[in-house]
Amino acid sequence: MAVIEHALLPVRAGSEAAFEAAIGEARPLIKASPGFISMQIRRPTATGQPYLLLVEWTSVADHRDGFRQSDRYQQWRALLHRFYDPMPEVSYFGEPL
Numbered sequence: 001m002a003v004i005e006h007a008l009l010p011v012r013a014g015s016e017a018a019f020e021a022a023i024g025e026a027r028p029l030i031k032a033s034p035g036f037i038s039m040q041i042r043r044p045t046a047t048g049q050p051y052l053l054l055v056e057w058t059s060v061a062d063h064r065d066g067f068r069q070s071d072r073y074q075q076w077r078a079l080l081h082r083f084y085d086p087m088p089e090v091s092y093f094g095e096p097l
Contacts (some may be wrong), residue, residue, distance in 0.1 A: 001059075001094060001095055002056050002057065002058060003056070003058075003059060003060050003092050003094055004010075004054055004055070004056055004057075004092065004093040005053070005054070005055040005057060005063050005090055005091075005092055006052075006054055006090070006091045006092070006093060007053040007057075007088040007089065007090045007091070007096050008051070008052060008053075008065050008088055008089075009041075009051040009052070009053055009083075009088050010048035010050045010084055010085055010086060010088065011050065011051055011083045011084065012083055012084070012085050013047075013048065015083050018049075018066050018083070019080070019083040020050070022079045022080055022083065023041055023049075023080070025079055026075070026076050026079045026080055027039065027077045029073075029079075030055065030067060030071040030072070030076060032072060033062065033063075033066055033067040033072060034066055034069065035057050035058035035059060035061075035062025035063070035064060035066055035067075036055070036056075036057060036062070036067070037056035037057060037058065038055070038056045039053075039054070039055045039056070040052075040053075040055075041054075042053045042054075045094060048083070050088070052079050053088075059081060060092050063090075063092075067087075074081060
């Protein structure tokens, strides 16, 4: 059973272009993680709205206990977390109905 990690990324106004460039650098870090299936990041349709992050994992543990405990996550964090205000909350979703 695959799971979807969902997060709304509140990127600070004026740093959108730098954030998008940093996502390009960070993408290979998450893609190299065991259990990673796919990732989408959607731009907001209006100014001031958050970006949408959807990552498909084989399991919640692959994200929480695998990627988040890895050196790759520390690099991901260094590249991206400076853009968020406030820090995003992550939710997980199971199979479609």
